[in-house]
Amino acid sequence: MKQNNERIALITGSTGGIGTALCRKLSEDGYQVVGNFRNEEKSVQLQQELDKTGHHIELVHGDVSDFDSVGTMVQHIETNIGPIDILINNAGITRDTSFVKMTKAQWDEVLNTNLNSVFNCTRHVIQGMVERRFGRIINISSINAQKGQYGQTNYSTAKAGMHGFTKSLALEVAKYGITVNTISPGYIETEMVMAVPENIREKIIAQIPVGRLGGPTEIAEAVSFLISAKSGFITGSNFAINGGQHMA
Ligand SMILES: NC(=O)c1ccc[n+]([C@@H]2O[C@H](COP(=O)([O-])OP(=O)(O)OC[C@H]3O[C@@H](n4cnc5c(N)ncnc54)[C@H](OP(=O)(O)O)[C@@H]3O)[C@@H](O)[C@H]2O)c1
Structure with missing residues (x-):
């Protein structure tokens, strides 16, 4: 069986709060981490921060909403770094x-x-995973996929779609050693949530039984477990990580 340091993990949206925590954690776990970005300036800043803390991560450009852009990015990774085992x-x-x-x-x-984007990225890596008889795919959904949220019909729809995708693909590829799971974070302390006005944030925190926002590292720890060799029997699942705010 391959060791972590031979496995390549591609993380989309690596310049964001959860993405950066994922880069750090998976690098500490020994994976070869490739972080996707779309904003050049943010990628330069992230690269400097990661280098300072000794996290050796390759950053690659790609717009995940564009099928061809993802295709070019995946081809670049596979040619210059190696085959993608984890997405x-x-x-x-x-x-x-x-x-x-x-x-x-x-x-x-x-x-x-x-x-x-989930189609775009997964479609470009799945064939290689099937051929190599190993793969780990994690889709980061949201609490609001399951519970709904005022003002988020677009977001809740997209995030709920991930659940159907996860379960159907898990059925199709289980026989090839590929697992597909979803993580549904509650409110996590990242730019996305800190951009919400403070008075609304306070109201959100009042609804979280553990009494605080989650940390990006708490999501990264769960991903780390789900992609490990030990988690081969977990597929088609959704992991709600929301401080007890919504129990489906
Ligand atoms: N924070 C939360 O409380 C929370 C809760 C539930 C679910 N989530 C989900 O967790 C994931 C990460 O969230 P976060 O809080 O870390 O958000 P974030 O800090 O806003 O990061 C989002 C990342 O996605 C990147 N991105 C956006 N559009 C892209 C595109 N077309 N191509 C490539 N990259 C693109 C962003 O790049 P740019 O900076 O260049 O835009 C950024 O790196 C998201 O899917 C979010 O919906 C977050």
Whole structure:
């Protein structure tokens, strides 16, 4: 069996809060980590931060909402680094507004970035995983996929779509040693959540039984477990990590 240091993990949206925590944790676990980014400036800053802390991570450009851009990125990784064994579909955005005010552009942008991206990335890596008889795919969904959220019909739809994708693909590829699972974070202390006005954030925290936001490292720890060799019997599952805010 391959050791961690021979396995290559691609993390989309690596410049974000959860993505960066994933890069650090998986690098500490010994994987060869490739972090995807779309913003050049943010990638330079991230590379400097990771180098300072001794995390050796390759950063590669790609727009996950664009099938061809992902194809070019995957080809670049496979040619210059090696075959992708682990895919973490983490990139995501919000464009919140009540449905009666939602534009077609806000709907399309969120669906393309949060759900079509899962097709785009997975489609480009799955054949290699099937041929090599090993793969780990983790889709980062959201608490709001299951419980719904005012102002997030676009986001909740995209994140809920990940659950159907996870379960169906898990059925198709289990026989090849590939597992597919979803993690549904609750409110995690990242830019996405810190951008919410403070008075609304306080109301959110009041609804979380553990009495605080989650940390990005708490998501990274769960991913670390699910991609490990020990987790081969876990597939088609959803892991809710939300401080008890929603128990489905
Ligand atoms: N934070 C939470 O409380 C929370 C809760 C539930 C679920 N989640 C989910 O967890 C994931 C990570 O969230 P986060 O809090 O870390 O958010 P974040 O800090 O805003 O990071 C999102 C990342 O996705 C990248 N991204 C967006 N569109 C992209 C595209 N088209 N191509 C490539 N990369 C793209 C962003 O890059 P740019 O910076 O260049 O835009 C950024 O690196 C998301 O899917 C989010 O929906 C978060």
